Amino acid sequence: MSGCPFLGRKLFTSKPSQAEEEDESQKGINKATKGGIVYGEYLQLDKVLNAQVLQSQQKGDKIHDEHLFIVTHQAYELWFKQILWELDSVRDLFIKKHVRDERNMLKVVSRIHRITMIFKLLVEQFAVLETMTALDFFDFREYLSPASGFQSLQFRLLEAKIGVADHLRVPYNRRHYRDNFHGQESETLLSSEQEPTLLQLVEKWLERTPGLENDGFNFWGKLQANIEEGLKMEKHKLEKMEDSEVKEDLLAELNKQTEIFTALFDPKRHEHLLSKGELRLSYKALQGALMINFYREEPRFQVPFQLLTALMEIDTLMTKWRYNHVCMVHRMIGSKAGTGGSSGYHYLRSTVSDRYKVFVDLFNLTKFLVPRSWVPKLNPSIHKLLWSECCFLKYFTLTLSLFQCHYTFRM
Amino acid sequence: MSGCPYFQKKFVSTSKQHLKEDENDDSQTGVNKASKGGRIYGDYLQLDKIVTSQVLQSELKGNKIHDEHLFIVTHQAYELWFKQVLWELDSVREIFISGHVSSLKHEDLLFSIIAFSSIDLRFFVHREYLSPASGFQSLQFRLLENKIGVPHNQRVPYNRRHYRDNFRDQESELLLHSEQEPMLLQLVEQWLERTPGLEEDGFNFWGKLETNIFEGLRREKEQIEQKPASEMKEEMMAELIKQRDIFLSLFDVKRHDHSSRDRRLSYKALQGALMIYFYREEPRFQVPFQLLTSLMDIDTLMTKWRYNHVCMVHRMIGSKDGTGGSSGYQYQYLRSTVSDRYKVFVDLFNLATFLVPREWVPKLDPSEHTFLYMAECCDSSYCSSSDDSD
Numbered sequence: 001m002s003g004c005p006f007l008g009r010k011l012f013t014s015k016p017s018q019a020e021e022e023d024e025s026q027k028g029i030n031k032a033t034k035g036g037i038v039y040g041e042y043l044q045l046d047k048v049l050n051a052q053v054l055q056s057q058q059k060g061d062k063i064h065d066e067h068l069f070i071v072t073h074q075a076y077e078l079w080f081k082q083i084l085w086e087l088d089s090v091r092d093l094f095i096k097k098h099v100r101d102e103r104n105m106l107k108v109v110s111r112i113h114r115i116t117m118i119f120k121l122l123v124e125q126f127a128v129l130e131t132m133t134a135l136d137f138f139d140f141r142e143y144l145s146p147a148s149g150f151q152s153l154q155f156r157l158l159e160a161k162i163g164v165a166d167h168l169r170v171p172y173n174r175r176h177y178r179d180n181f182h183g184q185e186s187e188t189l190l191s192s193e194q195e196p197t198l199l200q201l202v203e204k205w206l207e208r209t210p211g212l213e214n215d216g217f218n219f220w221g222k223l224q225a226n227i228e229e230g231l232k233m234e235k236h237k238l239e240k241m242e243d244s245e246v247k248e249d250l251l252a253e254l255n256k257q258t259e260i261f262t263a264l265f266d267p268k269r270h271e272h273l274l275s276k277g278e279l280r281l282s283y284k285a286l287q288g289a290l291m292i293n294f295y296r297e298e299p300r301f302q303v304p305f306q307l308l309t310a311l312m313e314i315d316t317l318m319t320k321w322r323y324n325h326v327c328m329v330h331r332m333i334g335s336k337a338g339t340g341g342s343s344g345y346h347y348l349r350s351t352v353s354d355r356y357k358v359f360v361d362l363f364n365l366t367k368f369l370v371p372r373s374w375v376p377k378l379n380p381s382i383h384k385l386l387w388s389e390c391c392f393l394k395y396f397t398l399t400l401s402l403f404q405c406h407y408t409f410r411m
Numbered sequence: 412m413s414g415c416p417y418f419q420k421k422f423v424s425t426s427k428q429h430l431k432e433d434e435n436d437d438s439q440t441g442v443n444k445a446s447k448g449g450r451i452y453g454d455y456l457q458l459d460k461i462v463t464s465q466v467l468q469s470e471l472k473g474n475k476i477h478d479e480h481l482f483i484v485t486h487q488a489y490e491l492w493f494k495q496v497l498w499e500l501d502s503v504r505e506i507f508i509s510g511h512v513s514s515l516k517h518e519d520l521l522f523s524i525i526a527f528s529s530i531d532l533r534f535f536v537h538r539e540y541l542s543p544a545s546g547f548q549s550l551q552f553r554l555l556e557n558k559i560g561v562p563h564n565q566r567v568p569y570n571r572r573h574y575r576d577n578f579r580d581q582e583s584e585l586l587l588h589s590e591q592e593p594m595l596l597q598l599v600e601q602w603l604e605r606t607p608g609l610e611e612d613g614f615n616f617w618g619k620l621e622t623n624i625f626e627g628l629r630r631e632k633e634q635i636e637q638k639p640a641s642e643m644k645e646e647m648m649a650e651l652i653k654q655r656d657i658f659l660s661l662f663d664v665k666r667h668d669h670s671s672r673d674r675r676l677s678y679k680a681l682q683g684a685l686m687i688y689f690y691r692e693e694p695r696f697q698v699p700f701q702l703l704t705s706l707m708d709i710d711t712l713m714t715k716w717r718y719n720h721v722c723m724v725h726r727m728i729g730s731k732d733g734t735g736g737s738s739g740y741q742y743q744y745l746r747s748t749v750s751d752r753y754k755v756f757v758d759l760f761n762l763a764t765f766l767v768p769r770e771w772v773p774k775l776d777p778s779e780h781t782f783l784y785m786a787e788c789c790d791s792s793y794c795s796s797s798d799d800s801d
Contacts, residue, residue: 073456342441348436
């Protein structure tokens with residue numbers, strides 16, 4: 001009757017047959033009856049599952065949908081905790097300089113990737129809360145004030161630790177976000193802003209990209225030379241063309257390109273934009289990022305390239321999360337003010353902006369992509385930078401023991 | 412820089428002039444209500460309980476394993492959503508029990524289940540610190556199965572033997588209760604039996620349908636018999652005979668009672684379901700039809716959840732002994748639960764076997780058949796926003 005591939009014929013007869021009882025999959029004993037740590041205790045479900053108290057019910061007007069509202073937010077906070085757990089461990093690897101041993105990059109990338117998978121879940125989770133109508137929300141909203149998402153400490157910690165810049169927050173946010181926290185929470189928030197952020201740690205790591213050394217491979221110098229040569233040749237080609245509108249357009253395009261690259265190789269200009277807050281990464285870090293992009297197929301740069309991709313993915317998902325939040329809030333409360341006192345949906349909409357994109361400079365690298373032939377050639381026999389820093393022999397003996405554990409990840 | 416439709420130029424540059432503009436922007440006005448009672452959000456959600464309940468066994472035993480945190484949080488998130496699903500399920504059952512079925516918001520239930528079936532994360536764990544904790548001890552999961560209507564005698568043997576042993580005292584009592592109280596399946600069955608139009612002395616849907624179907628089959632047979640002999644004619648005839656057998660079984664009440672293992676709904680309930688299917692476009696039956704669809708979605712999502720679980724477990728522990736003591740091939744046990752035995756509303760799926768051409772469906776006449784647009788009761792005690800009666 002069913003197309004279920006796991007349905008064996010013997011499971012379908014009316015009497016439980018002898019064969020069924022003897023089926024391998026039905027063997028086993030029940031260990032759990034003997035004692036020891038059990039599921040509910042392990043997960044402290046007595047705490048987790050007794051934390052749902054409806055304000056509407058307390059006030060004698062129980063509204064069914066308030067339970068969904070509570071559970072949704074608690075689920076978000078649980079996952080925020082998990083993200084912070086992963087984020088802190090990654091920051092730690094950078095801070096303790098463990099990333100100098102490039103074997104640790106695999107761990108870094110898997111954990112950042114894990115964070116993006118959690119964010120995907122958080123973006124999809126809105127669909128569940130959206131089954132609540134604005135009318136049903138209206139029935140219990142009055143009992144919530146002045147509780148507001150503004151008081152989510154974990155969300156702020158998340159922003160701070162990834163690297164959202166204080167001076168780039170929109171005014172309402174910048175003015176008020178700290179006031180919501182007192183005592184221990186306020187200190188925790190302050191600490192998170194003073195400790196190295198993921199952005200700062202990645203910046204330092206990028207600055208150390210092998211191949212940037214002026215007295216070594218000198219990637220930047222070589223790249224500049226190649227690009228200038230390349231642009232010159234293109235200009236020659238175009239000038240040889242017959243005069244036409246197309247030629248004019250192509251020349252104008254080439255001029256624009258030339259301007260972009262002139263700006264790229266101007267360190268003073270970069271400093272200027274950095275001080276204004278329009279750029280977030282240092283000049284040297286930008287060079288490192290471009291290097292990793294151009295040579296991403298070299299074994300040594302493959303995983304670093306995955307890291308840069310995953311970091312941009314985090315930014316993208318966070319902004320999608322913000323936007324999904326906006327859409328839902330608009331549906332729920334229209335243009336009313338938020339319970340925390342902001343203008344509500346209008347305020348939230350203003351946070352869906354590149355200001356909150358921490359790794360925005362990585363996105364903008366696409367401006368500087370060039371034809372493959374302009375990229376400085378690498379020669380494996382000459383350029384040792386292609387080999388990982390740690391000794392090859394040591395690497396292989398250690399990976400054998402790593403494979404004892406069932407370590408899996410998916411990209 | 413971005414293609415975001417809400418992106419206004421003024422937020423790109425952060426030069427002083429633009430900062431001034433920002434300050435005057437309406438979206439940035441507002442006060443800060445909450446700065447006076449900072450902990451309110453956290454108090455409301457009792458975050459002090461939620462966010463401090465992650466204790467790594469590996470850490471307690473002096474060998475902290477990073478990934479154990481993910482394992483814990485994932486299960487806690489599942490249990491939170493199980494609680495939400497139970498909340499919705501119990502409220503739906505209450506509505507059926509109280510008779511106010513027109514207020515059913517089945518979509519809530521559906522989406523809660525969608526939430527937990529979309530969680531799909533991989534992790535690595537040191538299982539030695541977990542023994543004997545096991546998903547077998549998830550009370551909420553069992554409550555969920557029972558309240559929807561997974562019948563005890565349908566559980567695969569290992570499950571049937573042991574699933575109660577994992578719970579003691581109050582939990583055990585709660586579990587027993589959930590087996591004895593009306594399940595969603597039973598409540599839906601009774602509701603289906605009351606479908607308007609089934610009354611033999613009224614519209615008599617079943618009698619009319621039987622007549623139409625066999626008349627239709629007879630005409631088809633005549634048409635085929637008139638064709639010249641050929642292999643295709645043979646095949647069409649064989650197909651027709653198969654069809655006829657299927658419908659004979661449908662209208663044979665004894666046959667229905669006999670195959671009670673495969674059928675969960677009563678004969679009358681099945682008739683009600685078919686009625687709703689055939690007349691789903693009539694205003695009165697539109698939402699009931701949506702309900703039947705949603706109930707099947709629940710079954711589908713639950714079985715997909717089980718299968719996702721199987722795949723993950725297989726990848727994680729292969730053929731090692733499961734922490735709950737089930738067979739050396741724990742994933743094989745779990746695999747055996749990916750089966751129609753656990754599909755509560757399996758009969759609704761199987762109704763597709765009995766679909767017929769539109770012309771065979773008994774005609775409805777609104778002037779004569781007023782049940783099409785008149786709701787069952789106008790109960791003055793009904794109030795959409797309250798869960799309790801007035």
